Amino acid sequence: MLFGAVALAAAASAPAQEVTGYAGTLRVNEANEHTFTAGASYTHPVHEYLALSVSYLNEGHPIDHHRDGVAGQVWVRSGPNQPGWSVAAGAGQYFYFDTSQLHSDSSTKYTNDHGWAAIYSLQATYHYADSRWYNQVQINRISPSGKDSTTSLMLGVGYQFNGVKGDKLHLEGPTTDEAITLMAGQGINNSLSSETAAIAGLEYRRAVGRYVDWTVTALYEGNTPQSKRNGVATQLWLIRSLNQKVELGMGAGPYFNAKVPDAEGQRSHKAGLISIGGRYHLAKRVVAQATWNRVVTDYHRDADLFLIGLGYSF
Numbered sequence: 532m533l534f535g536a537v538a539l540a541a542a543a544s545a546p547a548q549e550v551t552g553y554a555g556t557l558r559v560n561e562a563n564e565h566t567f568t569a570g571a572s573y574t575h576p577v578h579e580y581l582a583l584s585v586s587y588l589n590e591g592h593p594i595d596h597h598r599d600g601v602a603g604q605v606w607v608r609s610g611p612n613q614p615g616w617s618v619a620a621g622a623g624q625y626f627y628f629d630t631s632q633l634h635s636d637s638s639t640k641y642t643n644d645h646g647w648a649a650i651y652s653l654q655a656t657y658h659y660a661d662s663r664w665y666n667q668v669q670i671n672r673i674s675p676s677g678k679d680s681t682t683s684l685m686l687g688v689g690y691q692f693n694g695v696k697g698d699k700l701h702l703e704g705p706t707t708d709e710a711i712t713l714m715a716g717q718g719i720n721n722s723l724s725s726e727t728a729a730i731a732g733l734e735y736r737r738a739v740g741r742y743v744d745w746t747v748t749a750l751y752e753g754n755t756p757q758s759k760r761n762g763v764a765t766q767l768w769l770i771r772s773l774n775q776k777v778e779l780g781m782g783a784g785p786y787f788n789a790k791v792p793d794a795e796g797q798r799s800h801k802a803g804l805i806s807i808g809g810r811y812h813l814a815k816r817v818v819a820q821a822t823w824n825r826v827v828t829d830y831h832r833d834a835d836l837f838l839i840g841l842g843y844s845f
Contacts, residue, residue, distance in 0.1 A: 547612070548697065548773055549574040551667055551689030559593045560680045566591030568683045573771070573779055574606070582606040584621065585781060587807060587823070588671070590681055597723065598681075600627035601781075601805065602650050612691065614660040618653075625650040625673055628825060628833060630721045641723050643833040648675035656689075663691045692773040698741035699772060708738035712820050714840030718752050721833035728753025732838050734820075744768040746782065748804075752826075752834060760832070762788035764804040778810040786826060803827040818842045 550573055557568035572586035584606060589599040604623030629644040654669045667687035674680040699708060711734070718730040734748040746768060751761045766784035773779060786802040808822030824836040 547576050548692040548771065549576075549665075549689055550692070550773070550779070551687045553667075553669065553685040553687040555683055555685030557591050557593075557681050557683040559596075560682060562593065562679060564593040566593045568685060570685065575771075576608075579611045580608050582608060582619070584623075588625070588673075588683075590627075590673070590683070593679075595632035595723075596629060596679070597631075597721070597725075598627055598629040600625050600648075601807075602626075604650065604652065606652075606654070612656075612658050612665075614658050617656050617658065619656070621650075621652040621654065623650055624648070625675075627673075627675065628721065628827070629678070630723060630833070632723055641831070643721055643828065643831045644678075645827060646675060646678075648673050648678075650674075663693070665689050665691065695772055695774055697771050699738060699770070699778075708736075708744075708844065710734075710736045710818055710842040710844040712736065712818070712840045712842030714820065714822075714838040716836065716838040718755075719835040719837075720755055721835065726755040728755045730836055730838070732836075732840070734840075734842070736842070738770075742770055744770050744780065744782070750786075750836065752836065760788055760826075760834075762786055762802075766804060766806060768806075768808075776812045778812075780808055780810070782806040782808070800828060800830045800832075802829075812844075816844050818844055 553570040555568050557566050568591050570586055570588040572584050574582050574584040576582040584604050586602045588602060602623055602625040604621040606619045606621040608619040609617045625648045627646060627648055631642055633640055633642055651672045652669055654667060656665050656667045658665045667689055669685045669687060671683045714732040716730055718728045720726045730753045731751045732748055734746055736744055736746045739745050746766050748764045750764060764784060764786040766782035768780045768782035770778055770780040783805045786804040788800060788802055804824055804826055806822050806824040811819045813819055819841055821839045826834040
């Protein structure tokens with residue numbers, strides 16, 4: 532539900548858009564373990580005291596667990612972004628992906644769990660005079676049901692974009708925006724060994740609204756001992772322009788596998804694809820693109836697909 536609220540904010544009139552990168556330390560509360568954490572967020576103010584955000588969070592590598600996920604939050608802020616300090620408190624939902632050790636005598640050594648968790652955050656931001664750059668300190672508390680809760684302290688650097696409505700301002704008519712993009716990159720299996728492979732993709736993209744794109748993507752995931760898979764994904768994307776050339780977006784949809792892990796020639800398993808990406812319009816007809824994609828499966832073969840590419844827009 533909260534992600535839907537963030538989507539509605541994309542059409543709001545408030546111009547400010549904030550992109551922040553984070554790094555810090557994390558404590559697994561029940562196990563009293565410590566590890567690293569990192570993340571990135573997009574925040575959209577909808578009022579001088581209210582904002583909505585979408586974030587990607589990586590909760591590091593505590594013993595027997597690799598957990599990360601995507602969070603949507605509502606924020607209450609102390610006021611307009613003036614030079615100096617401001618504070619905020621946020622709450623929302625976190626959809627997590629957890630690769631955990633099974634300690635089993637069978638051939639299956641790990642599992643990919645998915646689920647929802649509550650996330651609560653406190654934030655302090657320092658805004659520099661005559662600059663769009665800012666620094667941020669943020670504390671997150673994530674509390675999944677039946678799993679270890681975590682507390683993290685992160686330091687961030689961010690940039691505030693102003694002056695555009697957020698729709699496809701670089702286009703004369705957004706419904707005519709179509710692009711073919713050829714991509715290549717690296718795939719990482721969500722196992723405790725994180726096997727890697729060279730991957731590739733071919734994407735067709737069409738704007739179906741001022742803030743919505745539709746894509747069909749053919750994916751080749753390479754060849755590793757844990758995963759031999761390729762297929763076709765179709766997704767709907769929420770797109771936000773930061774200026775006349777730069778777009779950010781988040782997409783989700785089904786992934787139809789033509790070839791599946793450890794079962795070549797057999798019927799495909801169910802899978803989905805969740806993506807976060809950026810596009811940069813190098814010229815009227817040429818666009819550069821970078822995406823992080825998470826393959827979500829029901830058979831414990833999740834994977835990260837990092838892709839960059841060049842596209843032709845027509």
